[in-house]
Amino acid sequence: AVESTQSTGNANATERLLQLSLPKKVAANAVMEEPETPYNEGISKINPAALKAVASTRIETLAQEKQTHQSYLPPCPVQSIVNPKTMKAKASAHIVQLARPKDRKELEENPNVWKVSAGAKAAQASQRINELSAPIPRKVRAKKATAVPV
Numbered sequence: 080a081v082e083s084t085q086s087t088g089n090a091n092a093t094e095r096l097l098q099l100s101l102p103k104k105v106a107a108n109a110v111m112e113e114p115e116t117p118y119n120e121g122i123s124k125i126n127p128a129a130l131k132a133v134a135s136t137r138i139e140t141l142a143q144e145k146q147t148h149q150s151y152l153p154p155c156p157v158q159s160i161v162n163p164k165t166m167k168a169k170a171s172a173h174i175v176q177l178a179r180p181k182d183r184k185e186l187e188e189n190p191n192v193w194k195v196s197a198g199a200k201a202a203q204a205s206q207r208i209n210e211l212s213a214p215i216p217r218k219v220r221a222k223k224a225t226a227v228p229v
Contacts, residue, residue: 092100134142170178204212
């Protein structure tokens with residue numbers, strides 16, 4: 080319920096407010112211009128035959144609204160009742176520990192933690208690693224030879 084003060088009930092509208100509250104007056108002989116496109120609002124000419132047309136039963140069945148599925152459930156309300164026991168629940172020490180983010184001390188102590196060492200950059204893969212990294216021959220398709228235009 081909306082409460083209002085006593086002065087609100089005794090208020091009088093000004094002459095300007097009364098003028099603004101009246102509907103706009105349109106001249107009786109005013110003609111709206113033709114719309115620029117068929118999608119503009121405004122008066123458009125309707126074919127008289129279209130006004131007398133009768134819809135077929137098929138059109139009427141297509142015009143009916145779609146029924147909801149019998150097992151459809153409307154969305155739950157945003158505000159729901161919370162159990163008082165849930166409101167008083169306390170997290171265990173283990174849950175609190177899991178919720179705490181990990182400390183990144185190594186990043187604070189050594190800002191170049193992600194820097195690649197010169198030895199790693201100069202490293203060569205062994206022959207066995209190269210063998211293992213080669214694709215399996217039965218799964219490799221030969222590329223089609225195409226002539227390169229000169």
